[in-house]
Amino acid sequence: xxxxxxxxxxxxxxxxxxxxxxxxxxxxxxxxxxxxxxxxxxxxxxxxxxxxxxxxxxxxxxxxxxxxxxxxxxxxxxxxxxxxxxxxxxxxxxxxxxxxxxxxxxxxxxxxxxxxxxxxxxxxxxxxxxxxxxxxxxxxxxxxxxxxxxxxxxxxxxxxxxxxxxxxxxxxxxxxxxxxxxxxxxxxxxxxxxxxxxxxxxxxxxxxxxxxxxxxxxxxxxxxxxxxxxxxxxxxxxxxxxxxxxxxxxxxxxxxxxxxxxxxxxxxxxxxxxxxxxxxxxxxxxxxxxxxxxxxxxxxxxxxxxxxxxxxxxxxxxxxxxxxxxxxxxxxxxxxxxxxxxxxxxxxxxxxxxxxxxxxxxxxxxxxxxxxxxxxxxxxxxxxxxxxxxxxxxxxxxxxxxxxxxxxxxxxxxxxxxxxxxxxxxxxxxxxxxxxxxxxxxxxxxxxxxxxxxxxxxxxxxxxxxxx
Numbered sequence: 001x002x003x004x005x006x007x008x009x010x011x012x013x014x015x016x017x018x019x020x021x022x023x024x025x026x027x028x029x030x031x032x033x034x035x036x037x038x039x040x041x042x043x044x045x046x047x048x049x050x051x052x053x054x055x056x057x058x059x060x061x062x063x064x065x066x067x068x069x070x071x072x073x074x075x076x077x078x079x080x081x082x083x084x085x086x087x088x089x090x091x092x093x094x095x096x097x098x099x100x101x102x103x104x105x106x107x108x109x110x111x112x113x114x115x116x117x118x119x120x121x122x123x124x125x126x127x128x129x130x131x132x133x134x135x136x137x138x139x140x141x142x143x144x145x146x147x148x149x150x151x152x153x154x155x156x157x158x159x160x161x162x163x164x165x166x167x168x169x170x171x172x173x174x175x176x177x178x179x180x181x182x183x184x185x186x187x188x189x190x191x192x193x194x195x196x197x198x199x200x201x202x203x204x205x206x207x208x209x210x211x212x213x214x215x216x217x218x219x220x221x222x223x224x225x226x227x228x229x230x231x232x233x234x235x236x237x238x239x240x241x242x243x244x245x246x247x248x249x250x251x252x253x254x255x256x257x258x259x260x261x262x263x264x265x266x267x268x269x270x271x272x273x274x275x276x277x278x279x280x281x282x283x284x285x286x287x288x289x290x291x292x293x294x295x296x297x298x299x300x301x302x303x304x305x306x307x308x309x310x311x312x313x314x315x316x317x318x319x320x321x322x323x324x325x326x327x328x329x330x331x332x333x334x335x336x337x338x339x340x341x342x343x344x345x346x347x348x349x350x351x352x353x354x355x356x357x358x359x360x361x362x363x364x365x366x367x368x369x370x371x372x373x374x375x376x377x378x379x380x381x382x383x384x385x386x387x388x389x390x391x392x393x394x395x396x397x398x399x400x401x402x403x404x405x406x407x408x409x410x411x412x413x414x415x416x417x418x419x420x421x422x423x424x425x426x427x428x429x430x431x432x433x434x435x436x437x438x439x440x441x442x443x444x445x446x447x448x449x450x451x452x453x454x455x456x457x458x459x460x461x462x463x464x465x466x467x468x
Contacts, residue, residue: 016303019303020303023303024300025299027296040191055285061142070255071109071154072154080305082098084389088309103158107151109154110151125140128263128266128267142198149207167306176212253401254401269423281359285363286350286367301382308323343372376432377431378435379439383396395441395442406430408426411426
């Protein structure tokens with residue numbers, strides 16, 4: 001493989017920035033997909049005087065893309081970890097086999113999931129107890145169209161993972177950005193000009209994801225990359241597949257249960273909805289604005305996982321801890337900034353995507369309450385990246401599962417006193433607890449692990465000499 005990205009040497013801060021920036025931008029590309037859909041669906045809703053109907057419908061359908069992320073991380077996390085660790089050892093043959101096996105596994109799982117979504121779309125939407133018949137019908141339609149492209153939604157991140165594990169995060173960004181450009185062109189044409197409304201949003205997204213898949217495949221077979229000449233239709237190496245699934249299973253369970261809990265909470269939110277779907281539309285838009293935090297942290301999580309994996313595989317344990325330390329410091333600063341912006345600019349932020357007299361006041365309160373959880377959410381993701389790189393995916397899964405589940409009884413309790421706002425309060429409190437507990441767990445793990453416990457970074461400074 002000519003395209004090698006060695007993260008085991010050089011300035012740590014520069015490397016982390018260089019690797020994480022494309023991943024963060026790729027994450028924001030995905031957010032921009034959703035935001036573009038929301039903006040034009042909001043325009044279509046206003047034109048047809050149905051208020052928040054299309055936005056709410058896309059929100060309900062979007063939960064199943066989110067659920068698909070559980071299937072995605074089942075394969076993606078293990079693939080990234082093993083590719084990065086073998087890359088650090090310079091065992092490129094094993095890295096290639098793990099990358100190929102990850103793609104094969106994701107293809108099988110994605111196909112099964114897409115069929116289940118399409119066939120039972122009506123049943124899935126019925127779980128939300130949607131009051132408006134129009135919103136329900138549009139949600140089913142959106143989900144069925146999206147399910148046709150689910151194969152591409154789930155396989156593209158695994159293509160990215162095979163490159164991320166080697167440290168090549170720029171190429172996935174460029175490829176994903178091409179899909180965004182197409183989506184931004186197609187959305188206004190299909191939604192507004194051709195009057196396809198929510199069908200247009202779904203079709204535009206599917207076509208864009210197909211384009212991304214095609215470009216990835218062309219790239220892999222035109223460059224001397226980790227998947228060059230990979231025999232995707234050959235026999236899956238069972239030992240590698242089991243290893244990938246073993247690593248990814250805790251995170252996948254965490255992701256799936258988190259989505260189910262979120263779906264249940266969406267059902268609770270629907271109790272406060274009028275027929276226009278305002279409350280659920282606020283939750284959809286608000287969560288996208290929150291992605292300022294979790295997409296950025298998720299991008300660094302991926303980069304930090306690759307960095308830790310390669311250096312841990314190479315036996316450079318002090319360098320591992322330095323990278324984690326600098327990542328936590330930088331993301332803490334970012335988390336404080338996001339918190340302040342979300343709280344003091346709540347109205348202006350929400351108006352960018354949804355601005356009507358029913359939804360706006362709900363959205364402002366949502367963002368102000370959620371602002372207090374942003375720093376903890378970012379810390380949780382950053383620590384998760386460090387643990388993923390070490391192949392330790394269980395701690396974050398345990399913490400996340402427990403406190404995500406706790407949101408439901410807390411929500412019922414706070415609803416008694418604060419109504420709809422009680423749901424947002426329960427989510428914020430659980431997020432703060434998750435970030436705090438996983439950080440403490442990580443510190444304890446480092447303190448008792450032989451490879452790390454004798455390393456002291458107390459006197460390290462942010463200069464080139466120390467960071468190499």
